[in-house]
Each structure stands twice: as structure tokens, then as C-alpha cells.
Amino acid sequence: MIDPALIEELKQIVDDGKVLTDVSSLEAYGKDWTKHFAPAPSAIVFPRTIEQVQAIVRWANEYQISLVPSGGRTGLSAAAVAANGEVVVSFDNMNKILSFNEFDRTAVCQAGVVTQQLQEFAEEQGLYYPVDFASAGSSQIGGNIGTNAGGIKVIRYGMTRNWVAGLKVVTGSGEILELNKDLIKNATGYDLRQLFIGAEGTLGFVVEATMRLDRAPKNLTAMVLGAPDFDSIMPVLHAFQSKLDLTAFEFFSDKALDKVLARGDVPAPFATECPFYALLEFEAVSEEVAEQALATFEHCVEQGWVLDGVMSQSEQQLENLWKLREYISETIAHWTPYKNDISVTVSQVPAFLKDIDQIVEQNYPDFEVVWFGHIGDGNLHLNILKPDAMEKDEFFAKCATVNQWVFETVEKYNGSISAEHGVGMTKRDYLHYSRSAAEIQLMQAVKAVFDPNGIMNPGKIFAPDAN
């Protein structure tokens, strides 16, 4: 742990009472939504200004103290976990939307602005912040940028990266950089902004971000379609995508749907039981667009790709259809599932999914595999449910083996071992399945440029000895 005299020095940097070292704060601020690592930070510090963040980073450099950035702590890769006596820098007190420009359609956000806060702010301006996902009520913009958060609307709007007009960062050596200055076109050398997006706080801290807002979507309309097999989902996606600008294209299996319907609080989409379902969404901006969607649906039925389907006719029906997808994660939590967030190119999804199913079935026939995900962008959430009769320890030991197979299959398909949850600590040992040795070496050299003393979130993305 850190010398108490140094903690006293840290207290001088920030406002009174803004360094916490009590056990419950250390416990609360030392972890994210992952549970594999015991939190063990030395202190939690709450800066209020960019200058305070800079002073903290300079202090840390002087005494070679490791810093961990902390946002909404909703991460799923332990990138914001402090397990080794680090000082946690929380952005909870930098949570204001500083300004809005209606002509640029941008909002300047401190790093601690909560995603939903920005979404609601956009709505108040008659605009829309389109990056949306389950933890939007707690996750912070700084954290979203750190993992380049994705979610359910990526097929239309892209990742968080697309919405960052400009960034203010404090680098690992304590420099304040204003990256890209909110410009749309700026061809003046390397776009360093892009490096900080998805860097999981290993290069420096994002302290302020200018986020772009979009036109509010009009008359969002969803369809749920049932398919006879997974292979049919692809031509369905293709057929709709060539006619409409989809705002979402999700999928889930019958096993996922059955469990959600068993809750009893959401109606079934239709009577026909199908092994796979697609949920798609679009803006029904005119009668013609809605008719186009129905004609495409009929075409899919004629081709045998779709067995049954339903289209929302009201806001309420739209919400109910979305619940079929959104409730899955929470519903299956009951079976303490093994989870993995992976991606391949869209066209490879069916073959990849079949391979994984086969591997699991051959080796662990008693395991129940539940698939769902953002198939329009190749992002699959693999969930394996613990058999009721099996002890947790045995289950997780077997899952460690499954993990290996999954990553080997990801590598075979040129996929990503982490589609949208980041690497953090949970996937750092598997990074080589997605990035070559040369790439990893170059990434580490880039880190050394921005963080020469290795104090920024060490042990994240790269294994600790590598820093």
C-alpha cells in the first residue's frame, strides 16, 4: 500500500474530503461488474477540474503510483478494477454537460456524464444520442469512450467512436491535449483522438468529450421474425438491408425466448414456435416504407426463410417486442451463466455459431447454450447455463476449457475475442488470438509514448509484466 504521507499530499491536490480511504469506499470504487478480482485500491480520489486531474497524474508520476480510471463501473472486462493497491480516479464529480451548440449539434461533456443523462439532454434539444446499451443508466461517457461502447444501434449509428467530435485528455505523462477540436474535417496528421478511444485508460484519462448528436428517429417500428434455422437469418438480414436503413438487427434463439416468456410479463410475439428469431427495427418515415417492410417480409416467407412474424403498430408494441430481447440477459442470470462477447464478420456468423455449438455439444452434452446478440454487426453473446445439478466450481472449471475452444474458433474465423466489452484483465491473456505478436508489441510501444512510466491502468489490455 501507499505511504500515508503521499496520500496526505494527494489530499492537497483536490477539494476537501475528496480522497476516500475507508473500507467500504475502497470496496465499492475498486471494482466493476466483473467478479473475478478482489478490489484492493489504496485510495479513491474525486477530482473536480481538468487541472486537478493533471496534478494527480503528475503526483503519480513523481512517486510511481498506478492510477485506475473509474466511471460508472459497469465494465465487463475488469478494466476499471483496482486489485493491486492503485489509486482510483473517479469522475463522479465531473458530471456536467458544459455546453451545447445547435448548429454543430454537439454537447461538451465532462467525463463523468452518465450515458442516459446525455440521451435525455439530447431529447430535450429535439435530438438523439444513439449509442445505447443495458447499462446506459450508470455508465459514464468517459468509460464509454475508454471501451468504445457499442450496443444495440450499431448497425445504423456505429460505435461510440463515431460520436466523439473532440476529446480533452490528460496523458500518462500529465500533458493536457485537445484532440481534433470538434472538427468534421481535419487532415493535419495522425488522429490521436482515435487512439484514446478504446484504450481503456491505458494511455491517459479522457477528461472531456464533445459528443455529436443526431436527428431524432421518426416512428421507430420493430418486427420480430421466426426462422426455421439459423442459416435463414442471413438472407433475411440481406433482404431487409437492401430495402431499408435498419436501426437494429438482433437475434435470439428459442431457448432465450422460452426463458423470457416463462417470466410471464411479456406476451409472445406470435404462436408459431421457431428455433431462431430476428428482431429488426427501422424508421417508418412514410406509408411507403412500412409497405416496403411488409413486402420484404412476404418475400422472406415465400423463400422459406421466415415462418412467422409480427410488426409493431404502436409505441407499446414496439416496447414489448424489444423486451423479448432486452430481458434475456437479466433472465438467464438465474443460471449463473458462462458469458462471452465475441464477433466475426457478418457473413461468417452462421458457420462460426455452428462450430461452437458442435464443440460444446460434443464435450459437454448437458450444457445448455443460449445465443443472442447484435447479429447485424457480427456481435454474438454466447451464454452457457449451469446445469442445476452441477456445482459452481466444476461448472466454471469446465467453462475455462470451453473458453479456450471459443477463442481458438474465434481465431480460426479471424474474429475478435472482445466485440464490445474490452480486454481489461479478463481477456488480456487471450489477446494474441485476435492481435498478432507484432501488433501487440507496437501497441505496447505506443503506450510507452503516452505513458512512459507505466502508471496508467497497468495490467489492463496487456499482462502486467508487459508494461
Place this chain on the structure above:
Amino acid sequence: MIDPALIEELKQIVDDGKVLTDVSSLEAYGKDWTKHFAPAPSAIVFPRTIEQVQAIVRWANEYQISLVPSGGRTGLSAAAVAANGEVVVSFDNMNKILSFNEFDRTAVCQAGVVTQQLQEFAEEQGLYYPVDFASAGSSQIGGNIGTNAGGIKVIRYGMTRNWVAGLKVVTGSGEILELNKDLIKNATGYDLRQLFIGAEGTLGFVVEATMRLDRAPKNLTAMVLGAPDFDSIMPVLHAFQSKLDLTAFEFFSDKALDKVLARGDVPAPFATECPFYALLEFEAVSEEVAEQALATFEHCVEQGWVLDGVMSQSEQQLENLWKLREYISETIAHWTPYKNDISVTVSQVPAFLKDIDQIVEQNYPDFEVVWFGHIGDGNLHLNILKPDAMEKDEFFAKCATVNQWVFETVEKYNGSISAEHGVGMTKRDYLHYSRSAAEIQLMQAVKAVFDPNGIMNPGKIFAPDAN
């Protein structure tokens, strides 16, 4: 110049006859569309495969020979000029579209694929490659990526960056990297692909790129609107943007229009003479959308922001309206204009433009300033015409002073000294007006990571002594 024995060695790397050293080849391949620097390369080499490119880079590292990448040579910043005995690596023989995937909507392109070739290929597939600009008939994908090319559809489709799903590059140290593997979601550490986009060949060579294609636009419709003053252009943009998804929003001044109309081959949009004009474009996907556009136009007239306007009713009319904008550059070439490509945030455009106008008018009242540009993304093309009576030398000497003022004003408005043409050699001495000293230092350190011997396009982006 390079030892002839080394050139012999270079010849062994590539196919027979693929190293040229004759005067006319050196002259042709040693320059781009800029005319400030005399071409003086030592040799031109035409690799056919990635492995040949890698071998060239290794050869260059061994003998400390500088390499200059060469695409369509349409650049406007001298980033592809070889003025110091470098070896030019031309991608003319790597010009194939290697594959297409209809489900991923991607095309794998060798670096030398011409922009228009990709546009036409996309069209054949019923799809669309949306990055478009004047030199699309000659510019190559590798060069587009090197400068992160923009053009006329950025307001809707973004820059080239948005369309690069994956990149194969050969780094300055001769490593082949496969960056991002064409995935949509990939949260596995730093996105090195982004660094190579816009790097002007200073980190390595882009040798292959997987480009995304989009749904083909439907029933593109243009409006040309005349405004009483420049300040009115902003609320017009705002009004249309809140109702429609614009695919373009360009502007030009009466001076620009008058010169185009004087050619006699394009009809005037309407009789009313206005000091400023906006050209906007959208997909009239339904009657309702076209009606919305007309209603917005009427609203703008009522508010006094628009004096007159016209909407295209046919493909032919659409083309004619676009010619009013597209012919400007070629038309004013007659006056050997001083040109500058700069950007500020959209909301700052009116104030910025007024400042520049005032500076020029105060100092050089006989200079005619012609403005046009992609105002929907803050990108202005400033053109100053040479007075007929003034000698070229005198004009360009005075323009050097104007240049300084322009960049100072860009800095004051937090803008970019190069919106979409890159830095190359023409703007490297002005880089500090857009990037801080700390940023420039970090960029140079990043370059050293990928190009430790400084052989990749030295003297571009950064001044030569800095490499």
C-alpha cells in the same frame, strides 16, 4: 542519388522491367498535382504483391533509403512528391478488386484501385461507394486512405475513415499487419488502423483495404437556394438538417457562380441574383419527403433567409444544378488562384469567413476572393484570384502574407489548416497552427514506433530535421 548497385538489387525484388529510372518516368512519378517542388526521385518501383512491398521496405531499411508512396498523384499537399532522391513506390500494378462479400457489403481492394473503379464496381453490385470528389477518376484507394479523403458527401457519409473495414499495411520496419480484420465490433486494444488512415504514408504503406459499401441512394434530389447574406446560410442548413437527412450541403458565392455561368454551358438556377448560394441534396424516398423539403424551403423564404430557389425534377436537372458547384474549381483555374483548404466547426463558419474577407479587403483591395466549399461540414475552399494586371511573382509573394493571416485566423477559431488535402510538404511549416507542440512531439514519437529508421515519406507532415 542512390548507388546504381543498390538499384540493381532493387530490380531483383520486383518483376522484370518494374524499376524505372528514365527521365520522363522520374518526372511523371515524382510529383502530384502541386507545382511548388521539382520532382527528383532516384527510381520508380512497381511492386505487384504485398511480399514485394515488404522486400522493398526491408531493402530500404538496410541501406537507409527514403521511400515515397505513389497512388493517383492527385494530391494537393505534395505528400507524394519525391524531391530529394527518394525511391517512389507506385501502386499502379496493384489495382485489383480482389473479392466482394454481399452479406458484409465489403470489397477487398489492392491499394492501387482507382476511386471511380470502386464506385463503378459498387454500382454493378447494386451498392454505393459514397466517398466522391473531383479527382475520383485518377485517385487511388491507398492515397485516399493516406489523406483520409473527404469530398462532397461527408455530411451524410463521413470521410474515407468511415468506410475502411480493415487494412493490410507494411510498416516502416517491414512488418505486415492485418488491422481490424474487417470487423464491425472489435474492442481488443488500440485501433491501429485509425493511425494509418490520414498518416500520408509516414508510418508505412497501405497495401490492401477492405472497403465498406452502402445501399445505393434513392431518387437523389437537389435544391439550389439563394441567400441575401452569408449569415442566412446557417439557419437554412439548420432548418433542413432538422427535417431531412441531407446527402450534401455546399455553398458558393455570386462571384463563383458568375464565372461558371459565363462559360455558357450551364443554365442559371433562377433569375434572382443573390450574394450567396447553397446547394443541398437529399433522397426523395417518398412524396412526403419532397413535400417536407418544399415546406422547409417556404419556411426559409418566410424567414427572409432565402430569396429564391429551385428543386431538381429530373436526373438531368440534378446534374445541371451540381455543375454549378462542380465547375467552379476548373473555371477559376484561369485566374491562377491562390487556394487554401481549411475548416472550422460549422457554427463558426460565418464569423470566420467575415474575418478573412475583411483582412484581404483591407490589405489587398484589388484581390478578388472567391469562396466555395462543403459548408455542411465546416470545410471552406478559399480562392483568391490574381488581378489580370499583376505579375505572378508579385501575386504569389503577397499571397504568402495572406497565407500567414489565414492560418492565424484558423488558429483563433480553433480550426484546421488542412481540412481534407493533408499536410504533406506544403503545410508542414504551419502544422503548429492546428496542433500543439505536445501533440506534434507525440506524433513524431508514434512515427518512430512504426518507422524507426525514418525511411517512410520523410519530410512529409513534419519538417525534415524533425524526422
